[in-house]
Amino acid sequence: MKNFEQLHRRTFIRSSVFAGLGMSLGFPSLGKSKATEKRVGIIGLDTSHSLAFTKVLNGNKDNENYHGYHVVAAYPYGSKTIASSADRIPDYINKIKEYGIDITDSIQELLEKVDVVLLETNDGRLHLEQAIEVFKSGKRVFIDKPIAASLKDSIAIFDAAKKYNVPVFSASSLRYIKGIEKLEGRIIVGADTYSPASIEPTHPDLFWYGIHGVETLFTALGPGCVSVTRTHTEFTDIVTGIWEDERWALSGALGLETLASEVPFLLTRVLLYLGPMVVMSLY
Structure with missing residues (x-):
């Protein structure tokens, strides 16, 4: 609760x-x-x-x-x-x-x-x-x-x-996710987020609601993403980004429109990888 x-x-x-x-x-x-x-x-x-x-x-x-x-x-x-x-x-x-x-x-x-x-x-x-x-x-x-x-x-x-x-x-409110201030001075080698992302036919890819998961990746890793791959199914999208210094980020977008509209932030999870065997969970 x-x-x-x-x-x-x-x-x-x-x-x-x-x-x-x-x-x-x-x-x-x-x-x-x-x-x-x-x-x-x-x-x-x-x-x-x-x-x-x-x-x-x-x-x-x-x-x-x-x-x-x-x-x-x-x-x-x-x-x-x-x-x-x-x-x-x-x-x-x-x-x-x-x-x-x-x-x-x-x-x-x-x-x-x-x-x-x-x-x-x-x-x-x-x-x-x-x-x-x-x-x-x-x-x-x-x-x-x-x-x-x-x-x-x-x-x-x-x-x-x-x-x-x-x-x-412009930003998702998750740019200011609780706990992100604890990362100052830490080296983040990877990030893994899941968030709701219902699809709207008039908006391509994750434009409509995918910002919450994507925003947290850039909040943690900063600019410098050089490649993106995406796997799409009826209910889930998995998007993987590689940064120019070989760090990585994974965003899972859940296309559960009804549930997402009710509790959009409750469904968001963020895992940050600070090095071998060091994992920090913000949600």
């Missing part, structure tokens, strides 16, 4: 994801920010993350750890052709209105009301177009998973951020 509580979505949002959000939104402890730039806007009410972030931010206005950031406006769309996401929008609009959030008719209208943006749209195919509109306004943005629905769009997003000189950040 203790492990379940540590992996609960609410715990992750409060203690893990916000470390990442701070990088993109510019929390004073992680970057410079004007005292008045506290208004947060959300693009996409087709994911539970939008409500979760709103609950955390607007429920902690007096908590100095959140530096006064609070959600004030949201543009609902968002997925339009992925039913599992689009069908949530009407209900999430009603729920987020309970927090006094303005619902806008366009991203442009949203940008006129906010200082920073959380791009939460579940459909990665829309991210490049939506992100560029935000970049042109000069406002900092956090892009939730998936970063995009193709490698081409993923690269284009960061190229556009550089062009418009706007900070952008």
